Amino acid sequence: MADRPVPVIEKRLMDVKLGELGTWLGGRDFTPNGLLSAVRRGHDRYYNKYINVKKGGIGGIAMVLVGYVALSYLWEYDHIKHDRWRKYH
């Protein structure tokens, strides 16, 4: 499928080689509009894959909830650190 050379910025993340990662990140759109559109795209991908189907399962919202739990644990880690059982691991 590599018939004509595509500029690095426009490749999808999975097609970017490790060495090109820097240039790829540098070329991405980090303006507020760009960020919003990226969030929108991500939401649409997830929504159309797991929720907007005829027979969806529990996975659609369960993954969102697990992600919420994990993220909130991460944000509270500095506070949870004090409940550790041992000081040295």
Add this chain to the structure above:
Amino acid sequence: MLSRLVVVSAHGLKSSSPLGAGCYVVSRSLVQASRSLHTSSQSRAPLPPLPEKGGQVRHGIFPEEIFQLLYPKTGVTGPYMLGTGLLMYMLSKEIYVINHETFAAASIGAVIIYGVKKFGPSVAAFADKLNDDKVAKAQEVKDVSLTSLAQAIEDEKKEQWRVEGRAMLFDAKRNNVAMQLETNYRERLHMVTNEVKRRLDYQVALQNLHIQMEKEHMVKWVEKSVIGSITPQQEKESIAKCITDLKALARATQTSATA
């Protein structure tokens, strides 16, 4: 299953979904080419039908893609080993700390899993039934309009067939009118001949009357002149003759009666 209820409620906000997809399309086209075929973010193409099943998820929270990713290298148990290893690492290094929240999470998790396993299928069937009802209603509207349109086509064809017969109808009407005209003409002809005949008869009768009156008048005049010419002398002689004749006749009958 709960996602199905989300879909049922989110279908009310269905306008956001094609708009979101349209925005995505427009942004990609702006990146790649400066000209775009669609000038507005709405496209008139019919929506593709919803996929039957969503992305596969194992044990409710792990997408199937992870298992497929690791299968060539580590086989079927690879992801489970990875999971166990990660869990052990996090517990031993106390990246995940066991405290009162762990117990709460475990209880809540147990209740949720029990609830999902027990009531999942029935809720899914209920949401499916809601969706099916909506689809059936839309389908019914479509079917009704289809049948009514087909009926309209049939009626139209019938009207076209009727128009063909209209020429014969006009011929019959034209014949009727011609016949009426003819009848009227003949009636008037009859009337004219009758009237003329009456007037001519009147003239004939008038002439006959003239002739008759002249005849009668002449006869009366002749009679009158004859009666006037009988003098009284002649009248006496004629009466005497009549008496002698009568006597002779009476003598003749008497003799014949006695004989």
